[in-house]
Amino acid sequence: MPDTRYIVVERHKGEEKRLSWTRYATRAAAEEEADGLFRAAMDHTYGSPRYYGIVEEEVPDKTAEPGIVPCPQPKEPRVKKILYIDMDNVLVDFRSAIPRLDPELVEAYGRHLDDVPGIFALMDPMSQAVASFRELARIYDTYILSTSPWKNPSAWSDKLLWVQRYLGGSAKKRLILTHHKNLNVGDYLIDDRRKHGVPRFCGEHIHFGTKKYPDWPAVIAYLRPGAEQRGQ
16 A cells, blocks of 8 residues: 655745655654755745745655665775765854845845855854864764855855864865765765755765754764774
């Protein structure tokens, strides 16, 4: 018999759009995802808001469990598990830059503030992000996996400068900028959104800013016990 699965959809200006092919086994899991998406959208949207709803779908079997995509096993076991960490609203407090902008720029760019030249150089770290990154970098093979706005060339260099300024040697040559995060193979990805290939990431998505992982202490509490070395 078919099973019921739950899908998160975006509702904006009277239109409904399916965001991904992820199907959730329970309505509660889908509602948690929708809540995280809404809060992330509020951080990035300064025009008409986006809302998220739940749609039921019948599927023939349980082939689409949420959260973890199996990875191909490496020929040689890795010493440490691989961890990727997003920047905006995970390591970096995007909103902290807005009061530092000229009000005319804020008005001109509206809901596309990430396209303002130089905005990424004005941001502060998220609370406890720097200390958490340094701890995780000691026990995981840790990389920064972020996306830069295509229409804002300064963001690409500003993100590198931000990493050098706040994370220093613990993040040297560990910054990856891409619009296709699913092309990176690893064990965990900490990200506040489900865009740019995150639903297809080969590993476990730790959805930052949701009820399960609301802040860095919650993430550390989850990841610290799971950092045992491979092959031991």
